[in-house]
Amino acid sequence: MHEHEAKARICSLLKAHNFSIKDVRGLPTAFVASYGKGRPRIALLAEYDALEGLGHACGHHLISGMSTLAAIGLTSIVGPSAGTIAVVGCPAEETIGAKALLVKKGVFKSMDAAMMIHPADKTEVVKLSLSLERFSVVLKGISSHASANPWNGKNALSGMLSLFQAIDVNRITLPDGNRINGIIKRGGSAANIIPDRAEAEFFIRAKDLESHAVLVKRFFTMVRGTAHAFSLGYEMKRSGNVYYPLEPNMQLARIFEKQLKKLRVKVDRFFTDKELGSSDIGNVSHVVPAIHPTIAITGSSCPAHSEAFKRQANKPAAYRIMRTGAMLLALTAFELYKNKALLLNIKKEHYIKYS
Ligand SMILES: [Zn+2]
DSSP states (O other), rough: OOOOOHHHHHHHHHHTTTTTTEEEEEEEEEEEEEESSSSHEEEEEEEEOBBBBSSSSSOHHHHHHHHHHHHHHHHSSOOOTEEEEEEEEEOTTTTTHHHHHHHTTTTTTOOOOOOOOEEESSSSEEEEEOOOOEEEEEEEOOOOOOTTEEEEEBBBHHHHHHHHHHHHHHHHTOOOEEEEEEEEEOOOTTTOOOOOOEEEEEEOSSSSHHHHHHHHHHHOOOOOOOHHHTTOOOEEEEEEEEEEOOOOOHHHHHHHHHHHHHHOOSSEEEEEEOOOOTTTOOOHHHHHHHOOOEEEEEESSSSSSSSHHHHHTTHHHHHHHHHHHHHHHHHHHHHHHHHHHHHHHHHHHHHHHHH
């Protein structure tokens, strides 16, 4: 939520190409830029947040580049009365999942489709994503001298270690695609004091919202059960928004695939449900037909959120691929502006799923 510089630069470029910019109340680094009028209204999503302490190691600077260039390119082939070209500035994908708030604020209500491309080490047209919910857990005990009178204490750290073990034991019987990952953020202040407070953070993920709800319930039981077993107090807090699993629109994905072929981009896979992360575009895909393909910016395997990926994402080759990505988005969106029947079918697919 600190992307003021990125927002200012992207918006001034869009303004120079006759886009009008609207702010989003309550989200100072989000924006909605639009050109033209009426329907169809196609949203190109721009992410531009970096990772704290690491920088642009998820390539979001390339995402905003692709969507912004695509929108500007489209203005020269879609007349101002043939529909609306929109760029939605989506901050904080890595932290609070601001797209969930943009959905709640109704930004996508009037859109006919939404799309973006994520840089990666593979080109994949349909890559599913998992739900995600973040929880902080505090266990509260009683401090005492660890040697002189430990029996007067209640050890919050021991409780926390047991909670992690309980999660690991439960993991054996978790359904496919369920994930619980955690870190201990605080486990005491000195070794000669029985810790009266332990803090941890957990990420909970699942393949669909139903199994997500079951997993969250199971997690709550583990926290409550552990606190009870050690006579500790506990606090559980959700931080950020729930990220929904991506529900890609398959017809829109096929149109995107056609553009990949047109531009002779090598496709690694059309569909994958392997090696999944989470993204708040999932929330968007539940309210409007959406796609979130990936495009390879590296020659070999190189996972995001690493120093190596950050280096790759800042090479001249990455910026060349960013231009290709912009063309892919523009060509895909152009199909929707020029073929109303096609857009109707895409919307039907979405409607059938969510009605
Ligand atoms: Zn990312």
